Amino acid sequence: MKNYMLLICTFCLMIAMGLASCEGEDGVAGPTGPTGPTCPTGDGTQNCVLCHGSSQLITAKEYQWDHSVHATGGNNNHNATNCAGCHTSQGFLERIETGAPLGATAAVIEDPLPPNCYTCHQIHKTYTDADWAFTQTAPVTFWEGGGTVDLGKANLCVSCHQARVVSPALPDPATGGNITMTSTRYGPHHGPQGMMLPGYGGYRVAGPAPYENSSHTLLLANNTANACVTCHMGPALAGEYGGHTFRVSNDETGAINSNACIVCHTTGASDLNKLVDKSQNTIDSLSLVLEDILVARGLYNATTEQNLKVEFKGHEAGALYNFKFVAEDKSRGVHNYKLAYALLTNSIASLQ
Numbered sequence: 001m002k003n004y005m006l007l008i009c010t011f012c013l014m015i016a017m018g019l020a021s022c023e024g025e026d027g028v029a030g031p032t033g034p035t036g037p038t039c040p041t042g043d044g045t046q047n048c049v050l051c052h053g054s055s056q057l058i059t060a061k062e063y064q065w066d067h068s069v070h071a072t073g074g075n076n077n078h079n080a081t082n083c084a085g086c087h088t089s090q091g092f093l094e095r096i097e098t099g100a101p102l103g104a105t106a107a108v109i110e111d112p113l114p115p116n117c118y119t120c121h122q123i124h125k126t127y128t129d130a131d132w133a134f135t136q137t138a139p140v141t142f143w144e145g146g147g148t149v150d151l152g153k154a155n156l157c158v159s160c161h162q163a164r165v166v167s168p169a170l171p172d173p174a175t176g177g178n179i180t181m182t183s184t185r186y187g188p189h190h191g192p193q194g195m196m197l198p199g200y201g202g203y204r205v206a207g208p209a210p211y212e213n214s215s216h217t218l219l220l221a222n223n224t225a226n227a228c229v230t231c232h233m234g235p236a237l238a239g240e241y242g243g244h245t246f247r248v249s250n251d252e253t254g255a256i257n258s259n260a261c262i263v264c265h266t267t268g269a270s271d272l273n274k275l276v277d278k279s280q281n282t283i284d285s286l287s288l289v290l291e292d293i294l295v296a297r298g299l300y301n302a303t304t305e306q307n308l309k310v311e312f313k314g315h316e317a318g319a320l321y322n323f324k325f326v327a328e329d330k331s332r333g334v335h336n337y338k339l340a341y342a343l344l345t346n347s348i349a350s351l352q
Contacts, residue, residue: 207346234260
């Protein structure tokens, strides 16, 4: 027992000595001990309370994150070079540092982690509250289409939440064309919200509906409003929605986090819910019509939610792309109702 207690005491002493003499990368001596770019100035502990105090600030954020799809989605197992740049924390940080095209990593990511505090924030770089600074703040040039946006803090989100490049390429919307599908998962891939909101992307075939953007584009998609952050990180209700859950609504009850909406939707939560229901019902109906057409043409399997490896003619590939683009946006029209409406309406018209 004495030896066991001695071992514990020795271990604790080593930790205390490490904190008291935190050796930085440059080994420059501070007033009471060494310091450096990875250490606090002085004895190495006095700045820790900025984050690790009794306010429970970090604990609250971690609790919210624990209930986010980033934490629970389970997609960090996609650690191959062409997936890890978004699906793993290590891969994201690598591609942001290297600027690798299309988000590819140099190799398969070992011990892949989901997005976490270190993914988005510069944790333990300065050991001050500056550690909350984002790891990615630069404007984003989209992989598909090449447009560039500057959405303020949301540049971090849009770095991943964008469409992937499709292969084979879509035909010219003005003329159409034939494409033989080589994959059953043709489309923009998951999470193109960062393109839908500011009004980018989609197969824009001519049709009865004009390609316009909704008020969310005008109000949110600029670098002063911070786009995604404004709505998805509104004042939080525990692990239900808001904050670092990134949820706009409660998954079980469907209740909207009106805390983030009533700044603009000043008539109240009731009117907001009615507007959301009306918009989403319209987009859902149009999506179903387009899906039925694709199924009837033998191009899409509604059960597996995959397209068939067959030849797509005319505007069929574009219609499939738009169907997937709106579906993968997940907002059912809330992000940019007018654009979603036009993409679906004009796709339907192009196939009739």
